[in-house]
Amino acid sequence: MAVTPRSCASFHGAAAVMCLLLLFSPAPTTAVAASSVSGSCIAAERDVLISFKAGITNDSAGWLRSWRGQDCCLWYGVRCSNRTGHVVKLDLYNKFVTEDHYGPVDNLLGLSGSSSLLALRHLKSLTYLDLSNLNFSGQVPPQLGNLTKLKYLSIHAYSYNNQYPYASDVSWLANLHSLEHLDMSNVNLRAAVDWVQWVNTLPNLRVLHLSGCDLPSSIPSLLHKNLTVLENLDLSSNIFLSPAAPNWYWDVTSLKSLNLAYTYFLGPFPDELGNLTKLHTLDMRYNEIQGMIPSTLNRMCSLQSIHLSEVNIGGDIAHLMERIPKCSLNSLQELILDRTNITGTIIESVSDFTALSILDISYNHLSGSLPVEIGTLQNLTELRIRGNGFTGVISEEHFSGLMNLKYIDLTGTHLQVMVGSDWEPPFDLHKAYLSSCYLGQIPNWLRWQESISDLNISDTGLIGVIPDWFWTTFSNATSLDLSYNQLSGKLPLDLEFMSSTLLLLQSNNLTGSVPRLPRSIILLDISKNSLNGQLPSNFGGPNLQVAVLFSNRITGIIPDSVCQSPQLQILDLSNNLLTRGLPDCDREGLKQQNQSRSNSSRVGFGSAHSYSLKISVLLLNNNCLSGGFPLFLKQCQGLGYLDLSQNRFSGKLPAWISDNMPKLLMLRLRSNYFSGHISIETRRLSYLRILDLANNTFSGVIPKSLANLEALTTTPKSLANLEALTTTEDVDPLFNPFIEHYKSGYFTYDMGMSGDSFSLATKGQVLQYSGNAIFVKSIDLSYNRLVGKIPEEIGSLLGLINLNLSSNFLSGNIPYKICNLQGLESLDLSNNQLSGEIPWCFSNLTSLSCLDLSYNHLSGRIPSGHQLDTLRADDPTSMYIGNLGLCGHPLRKLCPGDQPPVQRDPVMLHEDDKAKIDFHLGLIIGFLGGLWIIFCGLLFKKTWRYAYFSLFDKLYDMISKK
Template structure:
């Protein structure tokens, strides 16, 4: 239920703390709501989500009678200007003004107030300009300036900082070489989505309390340093989307609490270090879009039972898909596409019970930068808030052969299945009709044959289908979701297919019996053929030896048989001679 904050609220002169957060407030807040709250020390107003329905309309020259130590205004329209009525709040320790629609610079009067802050959070606004190093912070303080337009070099304020979030801004230049000594107490550092360049400074190895290091989506280059044994508590390491080169250092295997290792979209190469098997608590191993080589290590399946995401796409891995991957029962995303893998798809992949459940939102939220996946025929960037919806298997663009295991049909929560651009043969399993959550099915550019199973019509969530360039035949199924899949390119390159949406009409055919699909008819026909040829062969064998065997064993029967043949042959010759004489042919 939504509520407006009454103006009479401002008459509560003895009020010390106000917490109106996490509700569905609406309306306009003016000076009248706050004018007589002279005892107020803590003010918290916020929404459940960033859907602004509360607007602050306070005069720029108004001076409140209270002295706040704590202010938290979230998902309300406080801007567009930085609130000038805070300029006499000289006792502030906590300032949280996020999702507040402020499109301004941080004013000089605020920087010169001499505040010693415990928390500064102005994330998700449109603040701009440079941030000076003059801000002061108390011990164990937290700063979040994420998702603004701040620029210039990274600020290094105080040795007291424990968390520093500067992601999604326009900070540039190198990461300061002394960051490890200037901010020695850091536990969380997120400077992703900026314009930082240069190499990763060795002083980061001095941040011995660090638990989160996210430096992705910058322009960093050079090798990954060898200092990870000094950061034993790290559990999120994200260096993706940079230009890092070289190999993964062995010392990364010393981070025993590591849960998220994300190194995708760099220029890293070599084989995965065997020391990585020590990271037994990994939830995500994402090294896609690099130049890694060698075989997929079997210890991934043996030593990492908690993996939710395994993403090795677009590398140069060779060999078979190890069956040990089937031990990763909690997997929700398996992407090993665009490698040089060969052999069969292990049928035991159908035992991955993670594809029968959903991500918890907590698991997905840890994936700070989201994830790029191929789904619905295109690259989709899933944010961390969307990732819990994803269940995906992508084995495309390899050299896999053999038949598609029907066991995959047991993964009934699977949303995306991409097996395209391989050498898979045989038929499309009719059991795929059980994949009730499937939205994307891409089996294109293989060597699949036979009809399209009519059971696929039951996939009511299917919105992207690609069966092109195979050897499929027969009539395209109709009904349900197939009525919306009207792009002929879905089926191109299958010369023996007919029916809508192709222009090729099907020949008249005997309709299947009620409750019987094409797969059932084909199976019955195959069984009938087996019995037919079995009886024909048995009859031939019996008749042949009944006659020829008796002639071989009995001389009297053999002599009588050949005498009979001679008499019949002589009579036929005499008859033909007389017949042809009468006709004048002899």
């Protein structure tokens, strides 16, 4: 197939770029001689590169800015031959994208676009082509086979609008006899069923990377083995779902690195693994392989790295260590065995691996103490043993020889770190995770660890005051976690000099004021302390995403600086002593803020809702806040959870709630002074799951528009309408407000539960909800001044779990359509003026565990059966008390036509019982007396015995004859 500039125009993305390079095929010698050379760059080749640049639609990294001037050999990514001047290397590898990156393509640093390109007919010497991680898509053109001089080819792909490049035929590989390095990772090769045979035609191939290619199942063996120098093989992230052996690569004895991670191989480890005696790196993590590693590994004397994370090895760690080849004791550098289900205790022989740099045995079932011999591993840089049952003490001897240690993780092991107060460690840590160990006090040896970026000493039994040196020593640390201890004293008034992005101090006994925060702070949690005073005037910051300060004694107002926190998503100031209202982030102020950050694409004000804030969770309950419904909320277009309960807000609810906060999942305004009609336009609140307006002074009727609350019309098994919202721009509808998380770049980091909760009046009591809050579907309009009938439309809210309309002035009958609410667990209609009969269909509400219809004007027979007969077994009448017209069980009042139970004199009942006892006693005595007479007769009367046994003989003869 001939390749021309015109034919290149039919391709797009990567295909177009590679089509250009197909024109780098050998050209006649006369053409080369006719080329004019300016400097060291051939003009014809420079012109084509300029044409290529013109077709690029996105150069966000500015890589091609240097592509100007006459000498193309000086341009970025271009290398020429010193001898001929021809371009021999084109390297546009996007180093800013990693294999684990899943962010939006539009924001990638790199190149994208397609181009109609001029002919490159003079790059016959091209040996190096790297277009890795550029966001191109389309078919990989088979004309790549024309580049016969290539030694290095990398088209390691990244998705373009969730579309990867693909190739259904790779037979063109057979022409690349000189190829030494081939990387087609993430290129879809699902249809290339014969890919192994074509790869096998490359006798000089040393590196083969086909990670994430959706490869079809491999083949057991090759008839002709041409891959005799292959050293690096990466087939990771291909779902084979088959046994690991037999397979062709077990015969490639030249392999030094083998990556089979995420391939979902089944069964045991293959014995053929022992054939790879030159292997340096073995990566088989995240597979379905089970059982101990094979004994055939004893010949693998060059092993440097063993990575078996989440492989179900099982068995004792001592047995496992015996299977690791003894001849690799001086070469093994990485031993990664986390989540491998191994048991036992760490044996002293671990110190025999003198070259060990990384030891990871996290999340297993290991127990006992940590051997002091581990302190002899002078090359150890990472020690990860979290999530095991280790006990005992770690002393200075354990650390004595670890002068290269940079990373230590003892989380969840309950070890006691006991060293002298004047001990100076031999190492300089970068990351230290000691959560759940016992430290007693902030260790003095930490003051020497000035290079630490991440420090977690939460739940370590810390007492006393945080020393002053702590803040200066860790001024450059990005993550500090001292939560769940008993630390006391005041925090410094100013922490702006620090570089922290995460600062976690919750659940301590800290006092004093909230300090001025680092400008870099992303996540702040100082909840459950005894902090007092006012929030600093500059509270917030350009990067702050999560601020959790509940359950303190903070006074004063919420400062206006909150409006200058464009990234703020979670603000929890509940259970404090805050006064006044929320700041008024007027549009003009936000507009100025937007203009001051016009160069930043991360602020997010360029959305459809201009000048809006990003807050999705706002929890301000249990304070002393007052004023009308906050205008601040007009700018919170993505708000999902709003809790203003237990404050002093007043006035009417504005009509703009549904327009300005359409993403609401929870609206809690209970225990305030709101009044007027419930005029919330529910048409747009299609995601609302919790509506709590209890204990206010709302009047008027219950709006029929409650039927528009779409999320409440679905049963717990039908969440499709909510899950669909995850694709919208600002809020995840199933986002849990009590799980702290923050975003960094394109990744979201989950920090776990914050420990906050909210109360819900349900099932006759006040229950606390936190982690399971997102599964609650509730309407609570109790303790208001609502009148009129209960609308029948409420029967369409099939997902309701809790319905509380108590303590109002509701009248009329209980609508029968309430019986449609089959998921209802709690129904409280008490203290109203309801009349008529209780619907008999209430007995069909099988999920109901709490019912209260007391103190109304209900009449008629109380329904029974099924669930109703089991409710409030200790006092079932309390559900119906105060309804003079009700009758029947469990009340004592009889319904018309019921027969009263027969009432008898207690004395006569006692005499009847005594007579029955005498009769039964006489009957028993008579029976025993008669039986004794017969027994004595047989014992002492010989004639009786003869007659008795003679009778039995006759009966036996009669039966046997029949």
